[in-house]
Amino acid sequence: MIQDGPETSETARDEPSSRAVVVCDHPVRAAVRGRCPRCGQGRLFDGFLKVRPACEACGLDFSTIQTGDGPATFIMQIAGFIVVFSALFVEIKFHPPMWLHLIVWLPMVAGLSLALMRPGRGLMIGLQYRNQR
Numbered sequence: 487m488i489q490d491g492p493e494t495s496e497t498a499r500d501e502p503s504s505r506a507v508v509v510c511d512h513p514v515r516a517a518v519r520g521r522c523p524r525c526g527q528g529r530l531f532d533g534f535l536k537v538r539p540a541c542e543a544c545g546l547d548f549s550t551i552q553t554g555d556g557p558a559t560f561i562m563q564i565a566g567f568i569v570v571f572s573a574l575f576v577e578i579k580f581h582p583p584m585w586l587h588l589i590v591w592l593p594m595v596a597g598l599s600l601a602l603m604r605p606g607r608g609l610m611i612g613l614q615y616r617n618q619r
């Protein structure tokens with residue numbers, strides 16, 4: 487048994503090269519942080535949202551993992567819920583002019599969507615990896 491840290495506890499020997507690979511105990515947590523769901527060490531993304539073809543540390547093939555539009559769908563709903571209900575609350579409570587709504591809420595929904603997109607995609611990849619094992 488190889489242990490590299492608090493998130494590792496076992497090894498996988500299903501690599502084509504038959505080398506021992508450290509396996510992460512929390513694949514979903516590792517993927518949300520942008521790390522490989524199997525080893526928790528290699529980077530998951532190449533750029534902002536592009537998934538690498540394979541893990542640089544353990545060699546896990548990421549090309550079989552397909553998230554589609556799942557993360558975008560959830561993030562649109564989460565960001566929309568937060569921004570729309572915040573805008574409604576501010577409108578009812580303070581009655582600001584419409585231009586103030588536009589300069590506050592439009593950048594906020596765009597920023598919130600961008601901030602949630604990468605962890606959301608990592609979450610979907612981590613869940614898919616965990617449930618396919």
Ligand SMILES: [Zn+2]
Pocket residue numbers: 522523524525526527528541542543544545546
């Ligand atoms: Zn890996």
